[in-house]
Amino acid sequence: MLKANLDVSEMFVEREAQRSTMHSRHLNEQLVRVLKTIGYDVGFQKGQGQYLYDRDGARYLDLLSGFGVFAIGRNHPTLRGALKSVLDSDMPNLVQLDVSTLAGILAERLLEYVPYLDKVFFANSGAETVEAAIKFARGATGRPGIVYCGHSYHGLTYGALSLTEDSNFRAGFEPLLPGCTAVPFNDLAALEQALSSREIAAFIVEPIQGKGVNMPSDEFLPGAAALCKKYGTIFIADEIQTGMGRTGRFLAVEHWNVEPDMVLLSKALSGGHVPVGALLTRKSIFDKIFNRMDRAVVHGSTFAKNDLAMAAGIATLEVIKAEKLVEAAAKRGAELRLALTRMVPGYELLKEVRGKGLMIGVEFGPPKSLRLKASWNVLESANKGLFCQLITVPLFKDHKILTQVAGHGLHTIKLLPPLTITEEDCAWIERAFDDVIAQSHKVPGAIWSLGKTLVDNAIRKSA
Incomplete structure (x- = not known):
């Protein structure tokens, strides 16, 4: 035994x-x-x-x-305590034909930091969050195209890799997702040319690029947001690495006073123990995906709202706030x-x-x-x-x-x-x-x- x-x-x-x-x-x-x-x-x-x-x-x-x-940091006592409390509680985890209380709490607390957005979709990782963003953008706009920046990194799953320019990662796995187009980082003219076709569902960008720590010009992100609005394109901020306080603001886009249509979070949200990703978006986008009762589960992920992941996210936010x-x-x-x-x-x-x-x-x-x-x-x-x-x-x-x-x-x-x-x-x-x-x-x-x-x-x- x-x-x-x-x-x-x-x-x-x-x-x-x-x-x-x-x-x-x-x-x-x-x-x-x-x-x-x-x-x-x-x-x-x-x-x-x-x-x-x-x-x-x-x-x-x-x-x-x-x-x-x-x-x-590693093994923070607040995080460990939160995870132990879940394990000791016999919670009814992942019932699926039910809604998660802890997911509701974490979503509520995340949206307090991003009050111009209304809805949260949880996933298991940063790459899976990018995959959800691609689907949501295409589903909400009816358009096929996704524009991303040169030197970007958005993950290594199939869709996310299609938005990652590095040939070292792409080699041997192509052809990738059709309809994905790269424009140079910091080039508003190239971005406008791509968006002007009105076939682009979304523009996805890291506010500060992780591969190289490439900084945007002061005009780039506000200009990109304005262009997306002009051409009916969804503006997605990939804050998977830059978010959660990393850059001295909760979101890096705050440095440039930009309000994206979607914000992607992961990495630090996990506390380093239980993987979790979060897509924050506007109600108008979310409601076009989950628009009828028979489409209530049109996109999802089996483990996404598990109690340990939600507890890790809640505890991480508590630590970030309490320890400033x-x-x-x-x-x-x-x-x-x-x-x-x-x-x-x-x-x-x-x-x-x-x-x-x-x-x-x-x-x-x-x-x-x-x-x-x-x-x-x-x-x-x-x-x-x-x-x-x-x-x-x-x-x-x-x-x-x-x-x-x-x-x-x-x-x-x-x-x-x-x-x-x-x-x-x-x-x-x-x-x-x-x-x-x-x-x-x-x-x-x-x-x-x-x-x-x-x-x-x-x-x-x-x-």
């Missing part, structure tokens, strides 16, 4: 040493090879707030936050951007620091001095964007900071920490970047020896 208390944490400890072997055998062997190549296979054992701890007990500052899901994390993101983000920006004049490889709140891009670029230029060109000829690994790997190994490159072939490192980081954490980041960037300007040096290793690996992969 199965024990009443199955101790999964004990199972984790017993099998931890076999994690790479199990993944190589049963899951993604290539990911294991990547982690070992760049020295990231340290065996994380614990997460608390903005920190991770490896098998030796060393503490790391997490500037990746699970691609943005841990806005309130939106305001904290604005303050800490401004301080960190200023500190990093002050380094730009001193380093020829460092080009720009940009972003809002705690969504920050640190961009590098070709140097002018001959010795550095020669080393840069060797890296770029082997693999475009490889230089950033010369920054992220030493940040991890030497300074215990986990971060990521902002996309394939890019020279930008993205900082996406929990909104709970402290003044001391920001000083840690500043010291680490200053040291690693300084080392990258020394040729020959340890960092460029790493570069040679990465170049050799890139050449072997392409052979």
Whole structure:
């Protein structure tokens, strides 16, 4: 007979040493090879707030936050308490021929932050929320077309991938969804040309693009909203990464005083524990999809309104409000951007620091001095964007900071920490970047020896 208390944490400890072997055998062997190549296979054992701890007990500052899901930090006690209360309550979860009380509460609280919208549809992930948005836009307008921006990222499911321009993700899976057209980010003339056909159901845009942390001009989002209104196109703000306080406002579009017809949320809404996505929209759009009783379930998702996901969302909103994390993101983000920006004049490889709140891009670029230029060109000829690994790997190994490159072939490192980081954490980041960037300007040096290793690996992969 199965024990009443199955101790999964004990199972984790017993099998931890076999994690790479199990993944190589049963899951993604290539990911294991990547982690070992760049020295990231340290065996994380614990997460608390903005920190991770490896098998030796060393503490790391997490500037990746699970691609943005841990806005309130890992294992927040309020979130854990909320989930435990659901598990201990014997709630009638997912009856399906019933309506969920917790879903009603979460929808009500989300709409308090976005009062110009009226209805919420829940899904299981960001990509699934994008899929719902495509269906809703087409169903509400009767039009086939969807316009998205170059350099965008909206997810990897079939419809969402059709709105994601990166060829590294699209290759091998085309042809994708018909009727999807890309226009350059920040190009209102190109957008108007696309919308003027009056065949476009929706324009979907990340207010700040995640791949590259590309910023809109002050005119772009308000102008896009006006064009959508002019041509009867639904304006969708994909706030899956930028929302929930990440940029120092609850929604990033608030920086530009824009009110979209749809807002997409996910990632941070989960609290990092139970996946959830939310599509917020106008009643006029929603009612065209669910317009009769026989169409009450014309779109849905089996697990979307499960009690654990709804409780995670409710608890996350409570933490964000109680701990004033939106305001904290604005303050800490401004301080960190200023500190990093002050380094730009001193380093020829460092080009720009940009972003809002705690969504920050640190961009590098070709140097002018001959010795550095020669080393840069060797890296770029082997693999475009490889230089950033010369920054992220030493940040991890030497300074215990986990971060990521902002996309394939890019020279930008993205900082996406929990909104709970402290003044001391920001000083840690500043010291680490200053040291690693300084080392990258020394040729020959340890960092460029790493570069040679990465170049050799890139050449072997392409052979």
